[in-house]
């Protein structure tokens with residue numbers, strides 16, 4: 001990794017870039033993933049690079065959904081595996097979710113590299129290498145998934161998902177949790193719960209709430225009743241507009 005001094009004002013952001021470049025060099029991340037990260041960075045900048053109150057409300061609802069699920073799955077792509085493999089594994093452990101590698105630009109080699117990266121952080125039984133089912137409405141490669149995982153899941157966490165897949169999962173009747181810095185994306189608008197926050201921040205935040213809510217069904221109910229996706233996304237947009245006014 002490049003030698004970035006901790007005192008650099010953009011240290012955190014630059015470190016995320018370093019992780020992605022390393023993931024790219026290892027074959028986890030595709031070039032398109034680097035571009036998608038740039039889009040995310042832009043929205044994060046507008047958010048003031050912080051976790052908003054609205055993101056916390058959404059993370060609580062996400063934790064409640066995961067705890068209420070019968071079969072939950074965390075779908076992992078190259079960027080997520082490069083940025084926060086440990087946070088994925090920790091969330092799977094605390095919530096009981098399975099982990100499945102789901103790629104837009106799929107190759108067996110990439111799936112096995114991503115699964116290996118997750119396993120180095122303690123993941124067990126990662127799904128996705130031998131897909132045996134299809135998400136209806138998507139072209140062949142992008143629709144591939146595993147019966148044991150995404151196909152039969154009732155709740156799917158889709159961090160950094162593309163809109164087509166998020167919409168197709170919603171059409172299958174699944175409850176989905178998106179983590180997406182773009183409040184305008186199709187993914188953000190298609191998910192049951194959308195957390196507009198940087199993924200390395202959002203996943204540990206969900207894990208914390210899962211632990212808090214585990215034995216507290218009332219808290220779960222409250223978290224879900226307090227969350228309204230469209231209202232939450234509108235609040236996020238309003239924060240961005242206020243920040244733009246201040247910056248300008």
Ligand code: ATP
Nearest residue numbers: 036037040160162163180181182185186187198199
């Ligand atoms: P959609 O297809 O949902 O309308 P899109 O075309 O922007 O949106 P992609 O190109 O697949 O979707 O990009 C994935 C999304 O992930 C982008 O909206 C981007 O803002 C978001 N994103 C990128 N990096 C991060 C990150 N580190 N944390 C959270 N979100 C991110």
